[in-house]
Amino acid sequence: MLTPLPRSFYARPTDRVARDLLGKVIVRQDQSGGRPRRARIVEVEAYLGERDQASHARRGPTPRAAIMFGPPGHLYCYLIYGIYVCANFVSHVDGVAGAVLIRAAACLDEGDPKELRGPGKLCRGMGIELAHKGLDLTVPASPVYVAEDGVRRLKVARSPRIGVDYAGAWAARPLRFFVSGHPSVSGPRVVRAV
DNA sequence: AACGGGATTACCT
C-alpha cells in the first residue's frame, strides 16, 4: 500500500524537492473513513527563503508564513483572493524557509473530477482547507499525505512561476516544474526540457 | 483602526 514519504524527502533544497514531487501521489483521507482520494502531482512551484521576492517568506517568519521556516514535511495552506485555498509542502531543513506550491494534479480514482488544474481548484477538489495548515505529511493517519507509487520516466519541463510579476528578477527564475504536455497542467504545458 | 493587495478563477465582451 501507499506509505507517506519520509521527512528526509522534504529536508532538501526546495527546487530539488519540487522537481521530485512530480509524479508523486497526494492521498486525502477523511476522518469519517470514506474511501481515500488520490491524485498524481503534475505541476509544482518552488518558493525559496527570505531572498525570494515571490515567496511568502520574503517578510521573514510572520504569523502566516512562519511555518515555512519550520521543520519540513508539513502542510502550509493559505487563503488567496478571499476565495481559494492554496496548498504547499514545507521543504528544506528546519530553520530555513522553503515550500512547494502544488499547482495541478490528475485524479486516479473513478468518480472524481479527472483534472485538478490550478492550485485553487486542486484544493477545492481534494477538500484541502485552511484548517489543515500545519498537518504533518509524514504521519500515515494524516488526512493528507504524499506517497510514491513507482511512476518513473516523466518528461519534466520548467518555466518561470505563474502570477508573480511583482517579484522583480525573481519572477523570471525557472522555479515552476511540470510534466510536459500533460492535460492537467495549468498555464503553458510545453517549454524546455530538463 | 483602517487600508490595500494577492502564489486565482470564472465569466464577460
Next chain:
DNA sequence: GGTAATCCCGTTT
C-alpha cells in the same frame, strides 16, 4: 482582452 468575487494578512496610521 478585462474584471468581479471576497477575506486574510502585512503595512501604515
